Amino acid sequence: MDRRAFLGTATAAAAALAFPAVLRAQTRDPVKIGFPIPLTGPFGAIAEDMQRGATLAMEQVNARGGVLGRKLEVLFRDDQLKPAVGAQRTKELIENDRVQFVVGGIAAHVQMAINEQTKKAGVLFISVSQSDEISAKPDTSPITFHEALNPTITGRAMAAWAVQNLGKRWWIVYADYAWGKQNNAVFSDIIKKHGGTVLESTPYPLGNPEFSAHLPKIQAARPEVLLSVAPGADSVAFLKQAISFGLKKDVKLVQPLHILPYNRQGGAELFSDVYGATSFYWELEDTIPQAKSFVEAFRKRFNTVPDAYGSYGYSGIHEVARGVAVAKSLDSEAVAKALRANPTYSHYKSKQWWRACDNKAFQDLWITRGRPASAVRGDWGLLEIIARIPANEELDRTCAEKGHA
C-alpha cells in the first residue's frame, strides 16, 4: 500500500469510527447473513449443494426487492469441517463483516462451535446440521433455531418403518462419533420397542472406510436387516464391501439417510434396493407444487437438482428473510420472537413449523429406496419414494426431555 492509499484508508476509517450510526443509517447497507460451511474437506459435495440453495434463496429475496427495502447478502466462509475454524470464521463474520444473522454448519460438532459464537454475540443462528444437541439444553438458546432434521427424528422414523416392513433381526455398524452413536442408540431403542432384536452393534472409526474385518462375523450371524450409519464417502465404501462379501443377496441394507451426491458417487448398482430416509428428494416436484417451483428455479440457475442439504440452506435463508419482514427489525431477539409467534412456513415442500419451546423445525420426511440401474431417471433419479412420514412432534424428544423447563 503506498502512502496516498494509506492516508485515504485511514481517513475513511477515522470517519467511520467517528460517525458509525450516521453512516449506517444513510447508506442502505445490505442485510448480511454469515454462512460458515465446510466447502473443503470430505463434506465438500454436500456443502456445494447447500451453498447453491442459499445463493438461490438470496437471489430470489433480492429479486422481489430484498427485506425492509435492503438487499440481502450471504457471506460464505469455509469452516474446513473443523470446530476451531468454524468458531473463528463465525467470530470474524460477526466482528469484522458485521453480519446480522448466521445460517450454516453441516457437521454437528462444527455447528456447536458456531453456536457458541453466535450465542456470545447475541446473533440469531439457524442451524442446518443434523444434530440432537443444538435444540436441547445446554446448547440451545432463544436465538438458536434448528432447521434440519435430527438423528432422533430421522432414526425413529426410519427404524419404525424398517422394523415393520423389512425384518426383525438387525445388525448395526456405526461410525464411532456423535452422529453415529446417536443413531445407534435411537435405532436400537425403536427396534426393541417393535419386537425386533439387535444381534450386535459394532462401531468403526469415522473416516476409515475399511469394513472387511466386520463382515465375516455379519455373514455368520445372518441378520435380516443390516444398518450402516456411515457418513459421506464411508457409506459408499461400506456398501461396496458388504455387497462384495455377498451380503446383499439375503440381507436388507438400510442407512439412516440417503444423500444424493453419495448415491451418485456409489452408482445405481451399488445403491439399488438400499433403504434410507431424506428430508427432500427432487422428484417430489412430481407431487408437491412448491417442490416443483423450487426444483425448477434451482435447475435453471445451476443446471442440476437440489438435494436435502441444498434445500435446508434455501429454507434457512428464506426463514431469516421472513423473520426480518415479520419483525420489521434486524434485531436478533425481535426476529426470533417473530418466528416463534408466526411458526408456520413452507418454502420448498410441505408445511413446516417451529416448536416454540425449543426452536426446532418440524417437517415431513420420506423413506426412499435405490432404484435398479435400469430404472434410473436421468443423472439424478437414483431413488424412488417408498413412504412419506408426516411431520410429528412426537418423533423428537419432548421439550422436557431436552431440558427445557
Add this chain to the structure above:
Amino acid sequence: MSASALAAQLFTGLVLGGLFVLLAIGLSLIFGLLTVVNFAHGSLYMLGAYFGFFLLGLTGSFWVALALAPLMVGVFGLLVERFLVRRLYGRSIDDPLLLTFGLSLVLVEAVKLVWGKVGLTLDPPRELGAAVNLGFMTFPVYRLFVIAVTALVLLALWLFLERTNVGLVIRAGSRDPLMVRALGIDLGRIWLVVFGIGTGLAGLAGILAGPMRGVYAEMGVTIVIESFVVVVVGGMGSLVGAIVAGVLIGEVVSLTTFVAPKLAEIMVFVVMALVLLVRPSGLFGEAGLLE
C-alpha cells in the same frame, strides 16, 4: 470363537494387511534411501485411483488402467523429486516432511477442481466382481486378486533389488551413500528412480483400493497414518519389516474388530507403542536413520 470363524477372521486380516504392505513398502523404500518422510504418499495413493478412473474411461479396460495408472503416478513422483524434494537434500528431516505435507493438501484440492467434489466409482472388472465360497466363509474374488498382485509386486521388487546392478547400488546407497559416491556413482539419479518406484507403488495401491473403498479426494488421509504406523513398527527403511508389520497390523485390526470393535483403532497404536518399547527402531529397523 469357532474354528471357522477364527479362520475367516485371520484370512480377512491377511488380505487387509496386503494393502498396508503395498503402501508401507513405498514409504519405507523412499525413507530408507533418501531419509525423506513422504507425507504426500496418501495423496499419491489417491492420485493412482483417480488416474485409474481416467484411464478406465479412456480405454474401457481395467487391465490397461491397472498397468498405466501406477506408471503415471510414478512419473509424477519423478517430477516431484526432481523439482521439489531434491532442493531439500542435506537439510533437516523436517523440511521435506513439511514440503510433502503441503503437497498432499494441494493435491487433494487440485483433484477436486479437476474431477469435482463428489467422489467417483471405480468398478472391478466383471470377472473379479463375484464372491467365492472358501468353505469357511464367502469372500470377494477381487480381494484375492489384490493379495495376488501384492505378492507378485513384492517378488518383482525383491528380484530387482537383489539380482540387478541398479538394485545393488540402491542397497549400497542406503547403507553408505558417501562410499557409493566415492566410487563415482551418480546417486542423484538413483534417488530419482527410487522415488519414482515408491510413488508408483502408492499409485498401484490406490487403483487397487478404489474398487473396495471408493474413489474420493480424501481417501489417502487415514490410510497414510496407518501406513506410517506399519513402517515404524517394521522399522523405518526396512522392506522385510514393512511386510511383516503390514500383515501384523492387518491381523491386529481384524482380530480386535472381532472381539472388541471399539478398540480396533487404538490397538494399532498400542502395538506400535509396545514394539517401540522393546525395539526402539522397530522390528527390523537400524538405529540412527532418523538423526
